[in-house]
Amino acid sequence: ILDQNINRSNLETYCEGIIEELRRPFKVGEHELLLGVSIGVSLFPEHGRELQVLINHADLALQQAKRMGGNSMRFFSSDVKAISIEQVNLESALRKAIFKDEFVVFYQPKICLRTNHIVGTEALVRWQHPTLGLLPPGQFIPLAEEAGLIAAIGELVLDKACRQTNEWHNKGFQISTSVNIVAQQLQRGNLLEIIDRILVNTGLNPLSLELELTESSFMEDKTLVRTTLESLRGRGIKIALDDFGTGYSSLSYLRDFPIDVLKIDQSFVFRIGQTDKDDAIVRAIFAMGHSLGMDIVAEGVETHEHLAFLKEQGCDMVQGYLISRPIPAEQLSAMLFEETHNTTLRNLA
Numbered sequence: 001i002l003d004q005n006i007n008r009s010n011l012e013t014y015c016e017g018i019i020e021e022l023r024r025p026f027k028v029g030e031h032e033l034l035l036g037v038s039i040g041v042s043l044f045p046e047h048g049r050e051l052q053v054l055i056n057h058a059d060l061a062l063q064q065a066k067r068m069g070g071n072s073m074r075f076f077s078s079d080v081k082a083i084s085i086e087q088v089n090l091e092s093a094l095r096k097a098i099f100k101d102e103f104v105v106f107y108q109p110k111i112c113l114r115t116n117h118i119v120g121t122e123a124l125v126r127w128q129h130p131t132l133g134l135l136p137p138g139q140f141i142p143l144a145e146e147a148g149l150i151a152a153i154g155e156l157v158l159d160k161a162c163r164q165t166n167e168w169h170n171k172g173f174q175i176s177t178s179v180n181i182v183a184q185q186l187q188r189g190n191l192l193e194i195i196d197r198i199l200v201n202t203g204l205n206p207l208s209l210e211l212e213l214t215e216s217s218f219m220e221d222k223t224l225v226r227t228t229l230e231s232l233r234g235r236g237i238k239i240a241l242d243d244f245g246t247g248y249s250s251l252s253y254l255r256d257f258p259i260d261v262l263k264i265d266q267s268f269v270f271r272i273g274q275t276d277k278d279d280a281i282v283r284a285i286f287a288m289g290h291s292l293g294m295d296i297v298a299e300g301v302e303t304h305e306h307l308a309f310l311k312e313q314g315c316d317m318v319q320g321y322l323i324s325r326p327i328p329a330e331q332l333s334a335m336l337f338e339e340t341h342n343t344t345l346r347n348l349a
């Protein structure tokens with residue numbers, strides 16, 4: 001913008017105006033479209049005297065604005081540069097980690113509330129970083145998505161989780177495993193091929209595999225997503241909708257996509273017993289999910305109070321620290337072994 005009268009503070013207002021304007025839903029034919037907007041700004045001469053430098057710096061600020069969740073603006077600053085350099089390092093470390101296979105999969109048991117037995121697990125990835133130690137997914141999955149590396153990591157996780165679950169089957173534990181999948185993996189169009197190959201290589205029965213998607217997976221290329229999910233389901237693989245109730249919660253997804261399982265988001269579980277409204281929302285999710293013939297899993301179950309309420313609602317399965325944190329495969333094997341050799345059922349009353 002070449003304008004002598006523009007300064008830092010009115011520029012901010014100006015950008016916010018642009019963001020607001022573009023965020024309004026608009027119609028293209030019969031479709032209503034929503035745009036997200038992020039803006040990165042560099043100023044002449046503070047942030048550079050050459051055009052290319054200014055553009056690079058604005059681009060770094062833009063990436064930062066996106067990382068903050070989008071729909072915001074950000075000025076370039078040396079902090080932005082420092083963070084970006086850190087990101088670049090992390091990104092190249094992630095690439096190496098894929099080669100060196102530094103990812104480990106933890107498993108969190110899922111308990112069936114009818115039998116009080118472990119019926120499944122959720123596979124949750126961790127990065128065994130050579131110097132930083134064991135990193136939780138929150139510290140690298142978003143970056144992996146941004147850098148286009150999530151499909152490669154996802155494939156490693158799928159392979160490990162299927163192999164491990166088949167091993168449990170061989171030991172006589174007929175449990176299923178859910179694996180988290182992001183939109184990017186579906187959009188690439190080769191997920192079916194990858195899963196078919198992994199099922200053959202690991203020997204896992206597809207009936208014991210579940211994929212967890214969030215609503216963001218349903219936002220783009222709906223036809224591709226629907227046909228992929230239908231083919232997966234045709235193989236006996238279950239589809240779960242993760243973090244249900246957050247995001248856009250457009251209920252038409254429940255009708256338009258083949259979903260077998262709803263996973264109520266932890267934020268609702270944490271609020272059980274806090275206000276009548278909170279409880280009513282959870283009740284409504286159960287009534288709706290069950291009337292659509294879906295199984296309902298509650299995650300983030302931390303207290304006996306949560307559990308009692310969920311039982312009363314006819315919750316099918318629970319997962320949470322009350323039962324176990326995500327643990328390495330050997331520890332879960334020990335839990336399964338103990339369960340079958342211990343006649344007293346887990347005390348979850």
Ligand code: C2E
Pocket residue numbers: 108123124125136137138141150154157180181182212242243266299300301302319320321322326
């Ligand atoms: P998610 O799929 O919703 O997984 C549940 C998260 O809640 C896990 O965090 C789990 O450790 C945590 N959790 C379970 N029970 C409790 C509880 O009682 N209290 C509390 N406070 N937390 C509980 P984690 O392992 O850090 O994973 C975070 C997210 O990272 C996952 O959320 C998932 O979206 C993503 N993620 C994990 N593994 C993978 C993966 O292999 N691929 C992809 N694409 N995403 C993954």
Ligand code: MG
Pocket residue numbers: 122180212242
């Ligand atoms: Mg999940």
Ligand code: MG
Pocket residue numbers: 242243263265266299
């Ligand atoms: Mg979740």
